[in-house]
Amino acid sequence: MIETKIGNIDGDSWEELCQQVYKRRYTTYQEMVASPGDWGIEGYVRGEGIAIQCYCPSKLYSANELYQKQVNKITKDLNKLSEYKKELLDRIGTNKDDLIRQWIFITPNYQKNEILKHLLKKEKEVREENLEFISPDFKVLIHTIDDYLEDIVAIQSLKGEKLSLSESYCQTIEKVESHDDYSNNIYRKNRVRCTNNGNYSEIKHAKLNEITKEKFIFGDKLIRNIEITIPEIYQAMAGIINQYESEVEELCCTWFGSHTELIEKIRDQLKQRLVSEDKVKNSISNSDIDEVVDHMISKWIALCPLEVE
Structure with missing residues (x-):
C-alpha cells in the first residue's frame, strides 16, 4: 500500500x-x-x-x-x-x-x-x-x-470518503539524528522552563534535559515501529502531525501566557487531533499516543518550532 x-x-x-x-x-x-x-x-x-x-x-x-x-x-x-x-x-x-x-x-x-x-x-x-x-x-x-x-x-x-489534498498528508514524520545543536536547543529552552520568577534550579534543569532526550529517542523508536508494522496508520499520523507542526510556530509567536501553559496547550491539541482520527484511535493504544505526543514535544523543543521564553 x-x-x-x-x-x-x-x-x-x-x-x-x-x-x-x-x-x-x-x-x-x-x-x-x-x-x-x-x-x-x-x-x-x-x-x-x-x-x-x-x-x-x-x-x-x-x-x-x-x-x-x-x-x-x-x-x-x-x-x-x-x-x-x-x-x-x-x-x-x-x-x-x-x-x-x-x-x-x-x-x-x-x-x-x-x-x-x-x-x-x-x-x-x-x-x-x-x-x-x-x-x-x-x-x-x-x-x-x-x-x-x-x-x-x-x-x-x-462514497463519503475524506479527501487529503494538502501536501502535508503525503509526507513522512522526519527522522532526526543526534546533533550537538539539538542538545543546545534542549539545554537552552529547558533552562527557561526551570526558571520561575528569576529562580533557576540546576538540578531540575539537568533532570528535565534527561527526560526530554529520553522522550525524543524512545518516541522515535515507537514511530518507526508503527511505520513498519501498520504503514496506513503511520501515514494518517504523519498527515496530522505535519499539519499541526506548521501551526506550532505561529502559536508560539502569538502566545502571551506562561511557557508551561504553552507546552500543555500544544500537548493537548496534538493529542486531541490524533484521537479524533478514527483510524489512529482504533489502532493505537492511548499510552502509545501519549508517547508519540511526548516525542513530538521533545522534538519541537530540540529543533524548533516550539520556542519558549
Missing part, C-alpha cells in the same frame, strides 16, 4: 478506482474481468478505441526501482495482446470504430521520463504484429492520478 494525494491505495483499490472512473466517463466501457484469464487489458471502450491497464506499486520505490517495475509491467501486458490474440479478437471484434487505437497504462505516478521511450518501442512492436483488433494508428500512453483527479474526487465524495 502506498500513500498518494487521494489517500492510501494498493493494487486492488487502484484497479477498482480506475474501473469506476471509466464507467463514469463512458457508457460503452466494457470491463474485462480476469476470468478465464488476464489478457493484458482491464477493459476497453467500444466506439472510442481505448483500452486500459492499471498498475499500482506495492510500496514506495526509488525512482529507478519504480521505473523498472513499470517497464516490466508494460512489457508483460502488451506482449499478451499477441499471446491472446484469438481470445481478444473474439471479444473486441473487427468493427472499425472498436479497434484499439490507444492502450493506456494507468499508474499513480511515474518519476523517469525514460518510460516514454519504452512506450514508443512497445507501440512499434504491437503495430508490427498486425493484430486484427488493433488500429494501424495504435498508440501506447501513460496516465497518472492527475489525469483523472476530477473524476476521482467526485467518486470519493459520493
Whole structure:
C-alpha cells in the first residue's frame, strides 16, 4: 500500500478506482474481468478505441526501482495482446470504430521520463504484429492520478470518503539524528522552563534535559515501529502531525501566557487531533499516543518550532 494525494491505495483499490472512473466517463466501457484469464487489458471502450491497464506499486520505490517495475509491467501486458490474440479478437471484434487505437497504462505516478521511450518501442512492436483488433494508428500512453483527479474526487465524495489534498498528508514524520545543536536547543529552552520568577534550579534543569532526550529517542523508536508494522496508520499520523507542526510556530509567536501553559496547550491539541482520527484511535493504544505526543514535544523543543521564553 502506498500513500498518494487521494489517500492510501494498493493494487486492488487502484484497479477498482480506475474501473469506476471509466464507467463514469463512458457508457460503452466494457470491463474485462480476469476470468478465464488476464489478457493484458482491464477493459476497453467500444466506439472510442481505448483500452486500459492499471498498475499500482506495492510500496514506495526509488525512482529507478519504480521505473523498472513499470517497464516490466508494460512489457508483460502488451506482449499478451499477441499471446491472446484469438481470445481478444473474439471479444473486441473487427468493427472499425472498436479497434484499439490507444492502450493506456494507468499508474499513480511515474518519476523517469525514460518510460516514454519504452512506450514508443512497445507501440512499434504491437503495430508490427498486425493484430486484427488493433488500429494501424495504435498508440501506447501513460496516465497518472492527475489525469483523472476530477473524476476521482467526485467518486470519493459520493462514497463519503475524506479527501487529503494538502501536501502535508503525503509526507513522512522526519527522522532526526543526534546533533550537538539539538542538545543546545534542549539545554537552552529547558533552562527557561526551570526558571520561575528569576529562580533557576540546576538540578531540575539537568533532570528535565534527561527526560526530554529520553522522550525524543524512545518516541522515535515507537514511530518507526508503527511505520513498519501498520504503514496506513503511520501515514494518517504523519498527515496530522505535519499539519499541526506548521501551526506550532505561529502559536508560539502569538502566545502571551506562561511557557508551561504553552507546552500543555500544544500537548493537548496534538493529542486531541490524533484521537479524533478514527483510524489512529482504533489502532493505537492511548499510552502509545501519549508517547508519540511526548516525542513530538521533545522534538519541537530540540529543533524548533516550539520556542519558549
